Amino acid sequence: MNLKKTFIVTAILSLVVIGTWELFWRYQGIYPTLDDNEALWAVQRARVEKISSNNVLLMGSSRVLFDMQLDEWEAQIGIRPIQLASVGSSPLPIFHDVVTNTNFAGTIVVGITPGLFFSTTSPDAQPWQWPQSKVDYYKKRTYAQISNHMLSLPLQKKLAFLSDDQGIDGIKLKELIGKINIGNRVVDPMPPFHEFGEIAEDRNNVMKQITVTDTAYANSVIKVWQFFMKGAASGPPPDKASTMTFFLNDLKVFEARGGHVILIRCPSSGTLRAGENMGVPRANFWEDLVKQANVPSYHFEDYDNLKGLICPEESHLSEEDAQYFTTELVGIMKKDGTLINLKSTNHAL
């Protein structure tokens, strides 16, 4: 057994095969992206422990993640907010975590996606479980996990084949195998889902350009929203009472220590907006929440410069529109004087 020879040949072969694999995916249009996982979220959550009340936290579902652009926030108020929004999630578990487990007394912008915010307080339901798993990960993360994340970031930034996209866009071995289907013994009713966003290290997230330029791509995402809407229609009704009570209790605690909350409703359009109007009508849900919370609130439909925005896949804004939306919305907040905890800057309120 000539192990030295074996090792040298293995090293050469491995480099050639992995290099070829990387080039193949680059040729297919795949480029390096970061994984929006619990570890990435936990880094931002950890920052909350050290910041003063001058800071802003962003919470909510994917709409806050896509529509709130950190560069524009920073340009407007001189402070880069911390992005804690989580896709497919109710903001309640994360809001509860910050209120209960930190001393933060600054400004929290809570994005209201009615179908998620009012959905449930059940720990087993997905809109709760997903954000809660992030909170739990943060609380329990080990030094090994922190190091693992730090070491993986440079690789994720450089190598396309490490892309952690799921479903139809996934290129990891598990995803590639998962795409193989024989017969129809079990039919997955969910339409194929494209990953249409890409996230930065500070969790600033933008919509992929292809979602804007390729209608078929955007339509495939719309089909998924329609699938979820159908599921929601046949599933349990929104649990408005318990979600509102849960939020208002936390809000009271947060306000008592000097914190401020701003509610925002990011744009949605097309059939999705129509579906929301039927399932979680504004008057019954958003208006009632705003009334009971008694905090500054901004609904995109209330502003002429915001209500005309069209979401390419009906639920999130393109990068360009998100930048515009953020600039305009923060501008309105500044004008209203609702960002009251912020330190004086050149952009003083």
Add this chain to the structure above:
Amino acid sequence: MLLFASYIFYGLWNPPLVILLWISTIVDWITGKKLAIEENKRKRLLWLLLSMSVNLGFLGFFKYRDFLMDNFTTVLNTYGYGYQSTHMDIILPMGISFYTFQTMSYTIDMYLKRTERAKTFLDFALYVTFFPQLVAGPIVRAKDLISQFYEEKRATLNQFIWGLFLLTLGLFQKVVMADTLLSDTVDKVYSSDKILNFWDAWMGTLAFSGQIFFDFAGYSTCAIGIALMLGIILPDNFKYPYASLGFSDLWQRWHITLSSWLRDYLYIPLGGNRHGVVRMYAALMITMLLGGLWHGAAWTFIVWGGLHGTYLILERLQRQYIPFKITKWNGMFLAFTTFTCINITWVFFRAREFKTAWNMISSMFYFNPDGEKVLGSFDILKVGIIIGILFLCHWFMRNTSVEAVSKKISPIVLAVVWAVMFFLVAIAQGSGEQFIYFQF
């Protein structure tokens, strides 16, 4: 240096729990020191009991406290006492079952005068803490490991490269085979709250038999490989267990270092086969029940151990009353039968509740022909092919080893196999699923 690295390794998971390692180390070091010079039998026994109380006390508190309290509460409430216990949700220190058994083996061997006392405290501390095998074995005996620490070790080039190969093989087993190819199928089947179809129940269970083998054997192979890269030789922990010819054979092939521990420190002290048939069967059953409990604080693990105890007893009865010679013709059938019976036990190992286990068993015995289908045709085909190949590999490899086979093939072929494994690990790696045996 190695000792420091080992503490850092453990501390990266949970720094305060390194204190438990230190306490175990100090108690067993002092006990070993006393046992080396003490001749008074009563005092020797007291020292042994002190060490075992500390080690088993840690294990009992951290691993079994909530389980024992729950059962205590259930029993009290059966008699109408209305007692309510407080769940402490204690963190289970990673690898506690492994390192407590390892340190106990030193103390018991010292008590029985089977091993020499460790020369220095640092050598002993490294024996308890040696990072490659600290959290999931192999459980190594003092005489096999401490003596390797006495002189400065440096791996030869061949040892280093072979260790690297074993590390790649272990990662391939864990990342590609267990996590990428099998875990989703297992989760889909075992997380279903429905009564399943025959095929789904069997394929989910077969997938788990593959997953747990690749997961655990993968870790052991990584540990052996990393140790070898440092010039330290660890014992084998798996020898193609799914080609076992019966259950005695299985326990000489599956988690070998645990089963030999249970044999030497539990089965034989309980009487072994020296006091008649009934006592032997009782010792076997107690050993396997406790072996089951070692894996987890739940009744499902105890049933798993009980089933293996029953198999072992039935096998001995068969040998006594209906003996037959194993030939190459009936051998494969026997191995297949053994493998099938092992799969029945895995149901109790994997299911979180008895209800799930019973539903699975009833489906596997075709009591639910109209059960729910949760697996696609490709999932069934994939598991069938993987487990079929796994079984055949174990069958053809049962009397040889990876090292022996690699010596027979050309370096280029070995390099291609190695590169393919490395490539698949590279394109399969994900956010990192924990090794199943870390929780034990």
